[in-house]
Amino acid sequence: MKHKKYEYSADEGLHFYEFISIGKNGDIRKVVEYSEMNIDGYYNLAFGDFDERKNEINDKVVTNNGDSLKVLATVASTVYAFTGKYPEAKIFATGSTEVRTRLYRMGITNNLVEIQEDFNVFGLKYDNNFEEFIVGEDYIGFLIFRKTNSYGNK
């Protein structure tokens, strides 16, 4: 990714990632999760703030820490890490709110050329059909998976 990103760590299975967002509202612990969906081979990408007081995740909070591009670049980097271990995985992502979904779209748009070098990128339209991601289109979700032969696979 061309944008700066935070250093992060992961569990041994590379399903969970953690990093610290550093911005105008302080240091905020972020967690990224890839969880198996009902369709075999599909994983849901989700991320949010870890609430230290409640010891739980909040994916609706608007952190407004002034580093959204860096946070998105970090999350995007975990896609490379996750699919490095699970190259057949299909990753679906949708925002917890429309604003968050638009933020995802912005993150994909800003890095689309680079992402498409290695990944197929689809947007889920409001009519429940996927199409190849088009810049400027409104989507309710996104599907990303590696192109065949990427990184020497297959």
Next chain:
Amino acid sequence: MEINEFNEAKIPLVRINKKLNKFKGKVLFQKKLQQANELIQRSKLPIELGIKESKV
């Protein structure tokens, strides 16, 4: 692999934090997962639409 090759590699080097293993088998974003499953289940996947996957 040389250092400069590491830096240029697209697959990032990931530091493993064994403390995160405590999440194994859990779903932290349960509502988000449920929402995602509902969206996917009522949608036509790219393969069903006959959209071909690009190759490198």
